[in-house]
Each structure stands twice: as structure tokens, then as C-alpha cells.
Amino acid sequence: MKRYIFGVLLAVTVLTLTGCTKSSGFDKLDQWTESWKKGQQTYFGYPCNQQSALHDFYEWYVGTGLDRVNLNNAGDPMTDHPWSMSTQAFEREVIEFFTPLYGFDKDDVWGIVTYSGTDGNNHGIYFGANDLMNRTGQLPIVYVSDEAHYSNMRLCDLQHLDVRLIKSDAMGRMIPEELEASLDTTRPALIVYAMGSTFKGAIDDIEALNAVLAKHPSMETYRHVDAALFGGYLPFTEHQRMVSSKEMHFESIAISGHKFFGIDSPSGLFLCTRKVYDNQNNFNVTYLNGNMKMISCSRDAVQPLKFWWLIQKVGYDQWSKQANQMLDCTAYLEQELKKIGWPCWRNEYSNTVFFRRPSPELCSLYNLALGYDEAFGGELAHLVVMQHVTKEKIDGFVKRLTND
Numbered sequence: 124m125k126r127y128i129f130g131v132l133l134a135v136t137v138l139t140l141t142g143c144t145k146s147s148g149f150d151k152l153d154q155w156t157e158s159w160k161k162g163q164q165t166y167f168g169y170p171c172n173q174q175s176a177l178h179d180f181y182e183w184y185v186g187t188g189l190d191r192v193n194l195n196n197a198g199d200p201m202t203d204h205p206w207s208m209s210t211q212a213f214e215r216e217v218i219e220f221f222t223p224l225y226g227f228d229k230d231d232v233w234g235i236v237t238y239s240g241t242d243g244n245n246h247g248i249y250f251g252a253n254d255l256m257n258r259t260g261q262l263p264i265v266y267v268s269d270e271a272h273y274s275n276m277r278l279c280d281l282q283h284l285d286v287r288l289i290k291s292d293a294m295g296r297m298i299p300e301e302l303e304a305s306l307d308t309t310r311p312a313l314i315v316y317a318m319g320s321t322f323k324g325a326i327d328d329i330e331a332l333n334a335v336l337a338k339h340p341s342m343e344t345y346r347h348v349d350a351a352l353f354g355g356y357l358p359f360t361e362h363q364r365m366v367s368s369k370e371m372h373f374e375s376i377a378i379s380g381h382k383f384f385g386i387d388s389p390s391g392l393f394l395c396t397r398k399v400y401d402n403q404n405n406f407n408v409t410y411l412n413g414n415m416k417m418i419s420c421s422r423d424a425v426q427p428l429k430f431w432w433l434i435q436k437v438g439y440d441q442w443s444k445q446a447n448q449m450l451d452c453t454a455y456l457e458q459e460l461k462k463i464g465w466p467c468w469r470n471e472y473s474n475t476v477f478f479r480r481p482s483p484e485l486c487s488l489y490n491l492a493l494g495y496d497e498a499f500g501g502e503l504a505h506l507v508v509m510q511h512v513t514k515e516k517i518d519g520f521v522k523r524l525t526n527d
């Protein structure tokens with residue numbers, strides 16, 4: 124009964140806040156809309172910013188009649204070409220905005236707005252393998268931690284690359300000694316660093332791992348950073364150097380757009396050095412006026428516009444505020460869980476807390492993501508503190524946990 128009243132109150136609050144009760148004219152669709160609105164408020168298990176700032180973007184978009192224009196970003200946003208029904212001028216500005224934040228030089232960068240973090244990793248692994256092949260005549264071995272996101276393993280499988288899964292420590296960071304022991308120095312090394320492993324929120328110690336690679340100067344290397352979630356907020360904190368190519372010496376990085384940035388559907392960023400881009404295989408496409416080095420031909424033209432819009436409307440200062448609030452609330456969550464004696468753990472720089480798994484009802488109510496690790500007593504769940512997870516909501520969660 125309590126849960127029912129809670130649900131009704133939430134629904135009323137959401138409807139009041141959004142002011143949206145418009146019917147689609149289809150019952151099934153209306154019911155579905157109501158159900159996700161309720162769920163959104165207690166959606167704590169996955170790293171999506173549920174406070175998308177795109178409402179006025181949609182008003183503008185429909186208002187101008189752009190919803191009736193077929194846009195397509197086919198082609199390279201960093202190269203001029205004749206196809207004009209695109210938003211590549213804005214895409215280029217998005218990449219320019221993020222270039223210094225990820226520690227690239229504006230004269231030595233190439234990038235695109237991707238379909239997702241996975242699409243960015245696909246480019247990182249594909250570009251890395253090509254770069255190493257063209258430098259050495261040999262395909263690389265890919266080294267990635269056993270806690271990294273599965274997309275990296277899937278993409279190596281897709282690209283038929285040899286992979287070595289490197290053991291991570293209990294908190295989820297790749298163990299440098301394990302990397303050292305696994306290296307085959309007769310072949311080039313493509314290493315994927317996890318900048319926020321998916322379940323435990325671990326950041327691979329890039330400096331220590333780079334030091335391992337540096338012991339083998341004759342082995343050619345390429346370093347890609349999978350920073351799907353953490354690459355969103357870290358540039359706006361005092362820990363910016365963690366995602367800086369200048370400081371951490373990586374060749375490429377992939378970030379999701381729908382996580383920290385709150386783009387309302389999958390999207391992302393991929394940036395790499397110009398040298399890497401220039402060392403890709405050429406497939407000359409005359410009608411697009413250039414060498415098309417990215418994987419997809421047609422590319423979404425609306426996502427770059429949304430990114431561009433958010434840069435203008437939210438921008439550096441607001442993102443800094445949000446990023447610091449998230450880390451502050453994460454520390455608060457950890458503190459409150461410890462206060463009630465609920466076993467919990469958190470990595471440095473992380474907005475993810477993992478803890479002993481609560482009841483299935485609570486996991487379902489808060490949409491918690493589930494994990495399992497004997498080293499932490501077996502069944503676990505995690506909560507990702509995004510912009511919509513405030514201290515008040517954390518209090519509500521901890522109170523329910525106490526009664527669980």
C-alpha cells in the first residue's frame with residue numbers, strides 16, 4: 124500500500140513538473156509514457172543523466188520545420204565536401220570544444236560525434252589496429268582488463284583481433300604486473316584502458332601501465348581510452364588530467380553522449396590524434412570529396428546539433444557544477460551506507476558505489492544493476508550517482524534499505 128501511495132505521489136509530481144499530460148491518441152502509447160515517467164525518478168542503477176536539457180531544442184527544431192528536413196552527416200566533418208544537408212559545421216565545433224578538455228592540440232586532432240560509446244570504441248580499436256599494422260606490417264594483440272566493458276571484447280571479436288584479458292585487482296583495476304607477464308613483445312600492442320569499469324567504476328592506472336609498455340621500446344603501441352561515463356564528468360573536475368591525452372599519453376578516447384551529457388538517446392564522441400587519422404587506410408570517395416576513414420557512411424546529423432545546443436545552453440560552468448555535485452553526492456551515499464552498516468565500496472574518482480545486494484523488490488524499484496564477486500561476499504548491486512540522484516533521493520533510498 125505504502126509503495127502504491129509512493130508511486131502515485133511520484134507520478135503526480137512528475138506530471139506537475141513536466142506539465143505534460145498530452146495524449147498521443149493511442150492508449151498503449153499513453154500507458155507506456157506514464158510508466159516510464161514513474162520509473163525515471165528512481166532509475167539509479169544505470170549511468171544516464173535523467174535531466175536532459177533538450178526540451179527547448181525540440182521546440183526550436185519542430186518550430187523551424189527541421190523535422191521535415193532529411194539531414195545526414197555522411198562524410199568527414201573535418202574535411203570540406205559538397206554534401207550540404209548536414210550539420211557538420213556544428214559537429215566540427217563540438218569537437219573543437221572538447222579538444223582541449225581531452226588534452227589534444229587543435230592542430231593535431233581528429234574527431235566525430237558517434238552513435239555511442241561502443242561506436243567510439245569501435246573506431247579506437249579499428250584505428251589502433253590499422254595504425255599499428257601500417258607502422259609495423261603486423262596486426263597487434265589487444266590487451267584489456269577483465270573488468271572492462273564487454274563492448275571492447277565484442278569489437279575485437281568483430282574485427283578478428285587477438286585479445287588477452289588482463290586480470291584486474293579486487294577493485295577492478297588492471298594489474299600492471301599481469302600486463303607485463305602477458306605481453307608478447309614480438310607483436311605490436313593495442314591497449315584499451317578502462318576509464319571507469321562498468322560495474323565497479325575502476326580507472327586503470329594509466330601511468331603505471333604506460334610505464335610497463337615503456338620498458339619495451341621496440342614494441343610499437345597504441346593506447347585507446349574507453350571513457351564512456353567518466354570521460355563525461357572528469358574534464359569538468361579537478362581531475363581533468365586523468366582524461367588528458369597530453370598527460371596520459373593515449374592516442375584516442377571514446378565517450379558516451381547520453382550518459383553525463385544527458386543527450387536523450389545514444390550518441391558519443393571519438394577523438395584521436397591527427398597522426399593516427401592520417402595513418403588509416405584510404406578509400407577514396409569522390410562524391411564525398413575525400414577519404415572516408417570513419418566506419419559509417421551516413422551518420423546522425425541531429426545528435427551533433429544536440430551536443431552543440433547543450434554546449435551553448437549548459438556549457439562548461441554548469442557541467443562543472445553538475446560533475447562536482449555528482450561526486451559530492453556519491454561521497455554522501457557512501458557515508459550514509461556506512462552509517463547504517465551496509466557493506467559498500469567505491470573507487471577513487473568514481474560516481475559508482477557498489478554494495479551488498481538488497482532485496483529483489485528494492486533492486487527492481489531503483490533499477491539497480493546487479494553484479495557478483497566472491498571477494499565482496501557474492502551478490503552485489505551498484506548505484507550510479509548521476510545528476511538526478513540528489514541527496515534527498517539518496518536519503519529515501521537509504522531509508523528503504525534500512526527497512527529492507
Ligand SMILES: Cc1ncc(COP(=O)(O)O)c(C=O)c1O
Pocket residue numbers: 239240241242271272274317318319320321349350351352379380389390391
Ligand atoms: C566503460 C563503458 N564502456 C562502454 C560502454 C558502452 O557505451 P554505450 O552504451 O554508449 O555504447 C559502457 C556502457 O555502460 C561503459 O560503461
